[in-house]
Amino acid sequence: MAALKHSRQREMIKEFLMTRKDHPTADIVYMNVRQQNPTISLGTVYRNLTLLADIGEIARLRVGDGVDHFDADTSPHYHFVCTECGAVIDLEMDSIESITELAGANFDGHIAGHVTYFYGTCGSCTRSQKLS
Amino acid sequence: MAALKHSRQREMIKEFLMTRKDHPTADIVYMNVRQQNPTISLGTVYRNLTLLADIGEIARLRVGDGVDHFDADTSPHYHFVCTECGAVIDLEMDSIESITELAGANFDGHIAGHVTYFYGTCGSCTRSQKLS
């Protein structure tokens, strides 16, 4: 259980993440944080994102596009991914926690939770499709 | 819309996949199909798995372990992933299709579907944990 020391880089990364609601990737975090600290390395960004996710201070999102996204909002909520523009958007919806019980009903083993995300076309992509 | 020609390799890959219910990865498909055709290449396996998934003859599964799994069963059903042994298992459960409507209720855009998988410990891993 390593004894976590404070680091300016980690702080910057977490702070940047808290200003964004669009679930940036490691690379986007890197490009942005680099504007305040031009010598920060991509490795450091990855290391800290992984560390923060491991201790539960941020969430790592996998939405099928092959790149991890990160979210400073660790409260339970679901995401939508636009298949047109790739945007990852928070959804406000009623709880669907009950699906975990449904899944466990006929299952020999223990179900701890589920991963779910929704996909389709976001508002602006839907509108531009209608024009064409 | 390329005019798809018959290929022995593609046939072997699909046939192998149909014999398995454990959702093998590309590498496992490769190792197995190679026993019947030792000169088949990994690239060919990847190309055909991607092609078959694109035309809907098989399904590509992403369950968060960083490796794609493939499933010859394209009927709608859900999967469970064991966090201990990595097994990917079919679940028999009631439909949860309704969550797509729930998600769309307050959403500006069009939700086409969702991706969901469950995780926890499978039957045998649950039992061996109890022993220790």
Next chain:
DNA sequence: TTCCTTGCAAATCGTTTGCATAATG
């Protein structure tokens, strides 16, 4: 003969890691 498919190897891409140095407690 057209053009889809293969085998092979090299290339990509996101992410991780080893190492020497710097920063923290």
Next chain:
DNA sequence: CATTATGCAAACGATTTGCAAGGAA
């Protein structure tokens, strides 16, 4: 001082791709 964190670059693992040769329609 003991240890954790950093920057850099090299290494990784899964997957994709360019290319010349082979096979199907």
